[in-house]
Amino acid sequence: MNKTVFPTQRLSSEKLAALLQNRDVSELSFPELVRLYREEPGLADFRPDGDYQIDPRNGERILFNAARARRPHDNRPAAEKPVASPERPCVVCQGRTTGIIDVVALSEGVTFINKNLYPLLFPVAECLPGQVQGLHLLQWTSSLHDRDWHNLPLGDCVVVLERLAALEELLRTSGAEEFPLEAANPTGERAFVSIIKNYGHLVGGSLAHGHQQIALSNIIPRRFLDNWRFEQEHGETFAAYMLRRNPPELLVRDYGPAVLLVSYFMRRPYNMLLILKDVERRYLHELSAVEIEAVAAGWRDAIRAIRDIMPRIGRETAYNVVTHNGPGAGLYFEFLPYTQEIGGYEQLGLFICQERPENVAAQLRETLNADRAAGLSREDYEHAT
Ligand SMILES: [Zn+2]
Numbered sequence: 001m002n003k004t005v006f007p008t009q010r011l012s013s014e015k016l017a018a019l020l021q022n023r024d025v026s027e028l029s030f031p032e033l034v035r036l037y038r039e040e041p042g043l044a045d046f047r048p049d050g051d052y053q054i055d056p057r058n059g060e061r062i063l064f065n066a067a068r069a070r071r072p073h074d075n076r077p078a079a080e081k082p083v084a085s086p087e088r089p090c091v092v093c094q095g096r097t098t099g100i101i102d103v104v105a106l107s108e109g110v111t112f113i114n115k116n117l118y119p120l121l122f123p124v125a126e127c128l129p130g131q132v133q134g135l136h137l138l139q140w141t142s143s144l145h146d147r148d149w150h151n152l153p154l155g156d157c158v159v160v161l162e163r164l165a166a167l168e169e170l171l172r173t174s175g176a177e178e179f180p181l182e183a184a185n186p187t188g189e190r191a192f193v194s195i196i197k198n199y200g201h202l203v204g205g206s207l208a209h210g211h212q213q214i215a216l217s218n219i220i221p222r223r224f225l226d227n228w229r230f231e232q233e234h235g236e237t238f239a240a241y242m243l244r245r246n247p248p249e250l251l252v253r254d255y256g257p258a259v260l261l262v263s264y265f266m267r268r269p270y271n272m273l274l275i276l277k278d279v280e281r282r283y284l285h286e287l288s289a290v291e292i293e294a295v296a297a298g299w300r301d302a303i304r305a306i307r308d309i310m311p312r313i314g315r316e317t318a319y320n321v322v323t324h325n326g327p328g329a330g331l332y333f334e335f336l337p338y339t340q341e342i343g344g345y346e347q348l349g350l351f352i353c354q355e356r357p358e359n360v361a362a363q364l365r366e367t368l369n370a371d372r373a374a375g376l377s378r379e380d381y382e383h384a385t
Contacts, residue, residue: 009145010109015095016143025102025113026166030174033101034123037115037135040098046071046118052132052219054184060222063120063132071118071206092209093145101137102163106156109143113167113214121217127180134179134217135171139164141210148199148210149303157296161284164212165292168193168325169285171216179218187228187327192217194224195284195325199303200318203338212321224326231328239330240279250361253301253368255294260302262361267346269355270309270364272335274298279330284323287331295333302335305367315339 021036022028037043049064091097102113114137121134141148141160149157171193179191194215198205230238242263252260252272260274274295281287287295299321310317318338325331340354 009090009093011093011095011097011112011140011143016100016103016110016112019095019097019100019114020103021099022101023103024166025163025170028101028170030170033135033170036099036101037123040115040117043098043115043117043119044122047122048120048132050122050124050131052130058222059184059225061219065120068118068120090145090207090209092140092207102167104159104163106142106159107153109147111140111142111156111160111163113137113139113163116213120215127218129180129183132217132219134215134219135175136216137167137214139167139212139214141212145209149300150307152300154293154297154300157300158293161292161296161299164195164214165284165287167214168195168283171214172283172285175216182219185220185225187220187225189220189327190218192220192224192326193283194221195323197319197321199320200316200338202316202318203320203336205318223322223324224329227324227326227328229328237279237328237330238324239275239332242273242275242332243277243279247358250357252305252361252364253298255297257288257291258294258298260298262357262364264357266355266357266360267351267353268336269313269339269353270306270337270360272302272305272364273332274302274335275332276330281331282327282329283325283331299333301368301371304371305364306335306337308367308371309363310337310339313339 046067048068049066052061052063054061098115098117100112100114103110104112116136116138119136121132121136123135124131124133127133139160142152142156149160152160172191175191177190181190194217195212197212199210227238230241234241242261243259246261246264250262250264252262257278258274258276260272262271263273276287276291276295278291281291284295303319303321306319307317315338320336322334322336324333343352345352
């Protein structure tokens with residue numbers, strides 16, 4: 001591959017200081033967060049429409065948001081110019097982003113959280129029935145443009161996950177009381193924290209600078225409802241079911257408190273699940289230090305494997321990560337590389353998967369073992385020199 005050499009883009013400490021509103025999200029009150037959110041310059045111009053509908057067949061929630069069509073993209077395929085080249089600068093590295101509410105140092109640079117300028121949700125002053133209320137935030141994995149889960153040291157990935165857990169705690173525990181209960185939600189839970197990652201323009205990633213998205217909403221995402229219903233019907237969480245039921249040959253890696261695996265019902269090649277073994281866990285902020293480390297290692301490995309495999313199978317690298325927290329899930333994460341299009345049969349709920357789970361699990365184990373061996377030999381080399 002022909003790579004142009006130019007200095008690593010990053011959000012400088014001067015630009016970061018100019019955006020800094022708060023250092024530690026766990027010291028922020030929910031009303032204070034809402035105030036900062038409402039007062040963010042420009043954010044209200046991109047407010048969502050504010051209403052939503054439910055598909056009566058399956059409970060999917062549809063949010064209307066005309067303003068989001070106007071948001072900028074810097075993540076189109078690099079046809080003419082490489083992403084974030086000097087001619088195509090990154091808005092985040094330039095400091096053209098929103099006020100920061102959490103920042104922690106990594107081994108190099110920092111990880112930080114701010115508001116999404118093009119929010120899915122807005123904390124309206126008065127939420128009427130049929131309306132949506134919430135917040136939409138972003139966690140930038142690193143202030144260095146080209147650093148993300150796959151190329152950060154594990155210790156840094158742990159810090160990133162800890163900050164995500166701290167934000168989840170603030171949103172869920174203090175955010176929950178402020179919100180009206182959605183009429184069509186049978187779970188009794190009042191507020192939902194949806195944590196996702198989009199990478200690649202093919203799957204909704206509009207900016208190249210590595211990030212996670214965190215949304216707090218008074219309405220329940222359909223998959224959360226699925227998890228809740230699963231537990232009602234089966235008398236155990238989905239995590240407990242998978243740990244008991246998934247064939248052992250589909251295990252990719254065991255981290256002690258968590259396992260990375262391919263499910264026996266894999267819909268798309270290389271889809272993976274990372275599941276906490278303690279099925280009483282429901283949220284990131286409930287995890288112990290060893291559990292956080294296991295989850296961070298799982299995220300890092302899954303993303304490394306996806307980035308390694310997709311170019312080899314002739315696919316542009318693109319994936320989503322989704323977090324299943326809340327009622328009925330246990331706690332688990334799905335890694336969904338875009339390895340196959342969604343066709344008409346899939347729209348009918350009839351998935352045709354072009355690979356077998358056992359082959360994929362074997363390839364993923366091989367990729368991660370080769371990666372680990374390469375990492376070890378690199379460490380040996382660094383110790384020797
Ligand atoms: Zn950047």
